[in-house]
Amino acid sequence: MLGTLLERNSNGLYCAAGDFYVDPWEPAERAVITHAHADHLRPGSRQYLTARAGLALVQTRAGPEARVEGAEYGTPVDLNGVRVSFHPAGHILGSSQVRIEHRGEVWAVSGDYKLASDPTCAPFEPVRCHTFVTESTFGLPIFRWLDPGISLDEINAWWRGNQETGKASVLFAYPLGKAQRVLAGIDSSIGPIYTHGAVETFNRIYRDAGVALPSTAYARSAPARTDWSRALIIAPPLSKTNPWLRRFGDFSTAMASGWMRIRGTRRRRSIDRGIVLSDHADWPALLSTIKDSGAERVWVTHGYRTALEQWLSENGLEAHAVETQFEGERDEAVEDVGATEAES
Ligand SMILES: [Zn+2]
Ligand SMILES: [Zn+2]
Numbered sequence: 001m002l003g004t005l006l007e008r009n010s011n012g013l014y015c016a017a018g019d020f021y022v023d024p025w026e027p028a029e030r031a032v033i034t035h036a037h038a039d040h041l042r043p044g045s046r047q048y049l050t051a052r053a054g055l056a057l058v059q060t061r062a063g064p065e066a067r068v069e070g071a072e073y074g075t076p077v078d079l080n081g082v083r084v085s086f087h088p089a090g091h092i093l094g095s096s097q098v099r100i101e102h103r104g105e106v107w108a109v110s111g112d113y114k115l116a117s118d119p120t121c122a123p124f125e126p127v128r129c130h131t132f133v134t135e136s137t138f139g140l141p142i143f144r145w146l147d148p149g150i151s152l153d154e155i156n157a158w159w160r161g162n163q164e165t166g167k168a169s170v171l172f173a174y175p176l177g178k179a180q181r182v183l184a185g186i187d188s189s190i191g192p193i194y195t196h197g198a199v200e201t202f203n204r205i206y207r208d209a210g211v212a213l214p215s216t217a218y219a220r221s222a223p224a225r226t227d228w229s230r231a232l233i234i235a236p237p238l239s240k241t242n243p244w245l246r247r248f249g250d251f252s253t254a255m256a257s258g259w260m261r262i263r264g265t266r267r268r269r270s271i272d273r274g275i276v277l278s279d280h281a282d283w284p285a286l287l288s289t290i291k292d293s294g295a296e297r298v299w300v301t302h303g304y305r306t307a308l309e310q311w312l313s314e315n316g317l318e319a320h321a322v323e324t325q326f327e328g329e330r331d332e333a334v335e336d337v338g339a340t341e342a343e344s
Contacts, residue, residue, distance in 0.1 A: 002130060002297050003105040005082075008322050013109060013133065017102050018082030020049075022109045025325045032084060034111025035095035036061045037176060039324075049077065051086035053122065054094015056205045057176070073122065076101075089113035090124030091279050092177030093206055099127050108293060109133040112302070114278065115285045116148050120180045120211045124289075132295035133322070137280040138258055139300070139308035144282050151256070151277040152185040158254055158273050159190050159232050168228035168251035172237040172271065175199045177279050179234050180206045180213060182256055186232070188214030194228075195219060196235035196244070219247070240270055258282075290317070 006022070007014050013022040020030040027044030034040050035050075036057035043062050050058045052070035059068045071077045073096070076085040086096035091112040098109045108129035115124050155171065162169040173179040175198040183193070183203070193216045195203060200218050207213055219233055228248045237255060238244060245251065255271045258278025266274035281289060286308060290298055297318040300309045305321035312319035 002318070003103075005100060005102050005105050005107050006109070006131070006133070008299075012325070015079075015082060015100060015102075018079040018084065018100070020079055020082075020084075021045075022098055022100075023111065030079070032079075032098055033058055034089065034098055034109065035092055037092070037112065040111060049079075049084070051088075051094050051096040053209065054092075054096070056208065057092075057094055057202070060201070060205065073125075087125050087127050088122035090115060090118060090121060093121045093180070093209060093211065095121060097125075097127050099129065105130060107131045107133065108295075110135055110289075112137065112280055113289070114281050115289065116145060116278075118148070118181050118279070119184045120177075120206060120213075126289065126292040128294045130295060131297040131299065132290060132293040133299040133301060134286065134290060134308075135280065135302040136286060136300045136305050136308040137303035138261075138278065138282055139286055139304035141283045141307075143258065143261060143278075144284060145258070145261075145276065145278055148181075148185065148277060151275050152182070154273075154275055155182065155254065155256070156187045156190060158252070158275075159186075162252045163191060163230050166229045166250065168248040169232045170245060170248060170251045170253045171232060171234050171275075172253065172255040173199075173234055174257070174279075175236045176202045178256055178277070179203070179236075180211065181279065182234065182277070183213045183216065184211065186214075191230040191232060192217065194222060194231055194233045196233070198236050199234050222247075237269075287311075 011026050012024045020032050021028045022032045023040040024031050030047045031045035033050040041061050048068040052072050055070035073086050076083040083101040085099045089095040089097050089111050100107045106129040108127040112135050159169045173182050179199045195216045252272045254273035256275040256277040259265045260274030260276045298312050299320050299322045301322045301324050309319045309321040
């Protein structure tokens with residue numbers, strides 16, 4: 001049954017029956033939040049509802065004054081007679097697909113998701129629905145990820161290689177999610193690990209949630225005569241000339257991102273090493289997830305919408321590309337740079 005439980009209006013995805021938005025673009029009366037990345041969570045809404053596992057992150061991002069409630073994964077909450085529940089999306093800590101049910105009609109809004117293994121969050125769980133709203137950040141057939149273990153080994157080898165040549169290893173990673181996934185997966189016996197403040201803020205929340213991360217030190221608090229040549233430093237994407245980097249002396253840079261799959265991205269950003277590691281579904285994962293949802297209708301948001309919409313239409317599904325406000329979001333690694341470059 002293909003109803004109109006959700007609609008796209010000027011503030012994003014709205015459920016009129018339940019009077020709430022999912023990841024609204026502007027402040028709303030009630031915001032149901034898939035996860036704490038800034039393109040999904042805007043501050044200023046009157047009430048937030050998110051998965052319990054992501055509550056601390058949403059509270060941090062929405063501000064201490066915000067009214068944030070959490071629901072356990074799989075436990076429905078009644079919003080004006082509409083059943084809303086959260087199901088793991090495997091993207092970052094506390095990330096969810098939102099299942100919305102009313103009078104027999106079921107929608108699922110994926111938020112961002114991935115199927116690949118990630119010890120820092122609950123694994124993706126398929127949700128059956130009539131209409132599936134899927135992300136498509138990497139919705140092109142060229143995007144196929146290798147096993148994440150291969151990318152993590154690449155980081156280890158790059159770090160060891162830098163140690164041999166007396167260089168510090170500066171790894172740029174998105175500070176919420178990617179940084180913690182890297183930390184949880186690398187070989188921490190190689191050397192000391194330091195972090196930028198933006199990364200450390202989220203490390204603390206992950207550790208409080210019981211996620212095992214190796215010990216890290218805040219780079220800014222390191223003594224003046226610290227030998228950085230054996231160290232791995234995890235920072236949000238910064239330009240090579242950023243003053244925060246000066247203290248490390250001679251260093252090599254790497255960036256962990258799905259965008260490193262595109263030839264030229266690394267060079268354009270003048271980064272020494274590109275590590276392909278994404279927290280989004282690749283092309284085969286998008287297709288299998290859509291199939292497993294059992295949905296007859298698919299709304300495609302984020303990223304390469306048209307390619308995926310076309311593929312789905314050609315394969316017998318009713319598909320619509322749905323515009324998102326944040327087209328700048330194409331770079332999964334860039335979101336926080338503005339806020340963090342101030343720290344020097
Ligand atoms: Zn995200
Ligand atoms: Zn997103």
